[in-house]
Amino acid sequence: MTTTEHSTAENPQQQPRQGCEDVYLNWTSYKVTVSRQGYEQIVTLAQAMSVCHRCQRYYGENNMNVAGNLCLECFLQNDRHGLTFVGEAAPDLINRYHSTNAPYERPAYLFLDKKGYVYWTEAGPGEREEAYEDITATINYWEFPLPLEAKKNGDVVSLRGCSRSIYGNVRTDDIIMLRFWDYHPDIDVLFLAMRHGQSIQINKRRELHRRLFAEARQQLEATRTPGGKYLINGEYQERVYDSDVYCHVARLVEAEQKALRTAWQAEPDAQPATSAEPEESKEDDRNEDDPQE
């Protein structure tokens, strides 16, 4: 069933008809014009009586309408990248387009894949029966800070339109690396992000950051086997990729933080003067690396 709002655009001779709607029953040319009151009843009825188009069952509390006109059970019958259902998506977690003329709107739902990446679906008529990966929602869901701006050659650039990637395990790591990039304008920046904490932009001109990257690459290259392969995260690979280095840098910083924390706990009188992160922000040229929001 589809509806259109009446306007005189189709037929300029016709007077505008207030308070009625067209409803299409069964096929799109079977048009019925109904009163506004009747239309509202039809919308309520359609919402209440809609069924999953695959299993033809009514939706319920345990088998809600999660994507397009599919119920949760039918949605998960397809190969969904091993997604597990989380529940209704909090409105501030996802950036959803709201149609202003949809007769009614169903909620959006969250799913997680095996790596912990957030996917979401939109339920109801006109929505696709797919789940979409959302890196920004993943960063927010796992409570890592999301940088909105970066420093580039002394200027502040917005990261809003940038593509983004995560390096590290969002489920288990407390520090991960985030990369933001774009072509116009040319942006390619990295941030270390600490769960429930701050993010720090990587600045390769800084001695500490350069050393950290060199150390990470060196350690990964040291895994080279006599056969010429590298053993990284339990798997043999042909070379050390930048992505491996980004993950490893985050792991090194996290390990250093943990070691410092343990040391402070062992010696409560010791001055907790530096940790991997504060140390970085205390270096010179801090405007390149100010923690972002």
Ligand SMILES: [Zn+2]
């Ligand atoms: Zn179904």
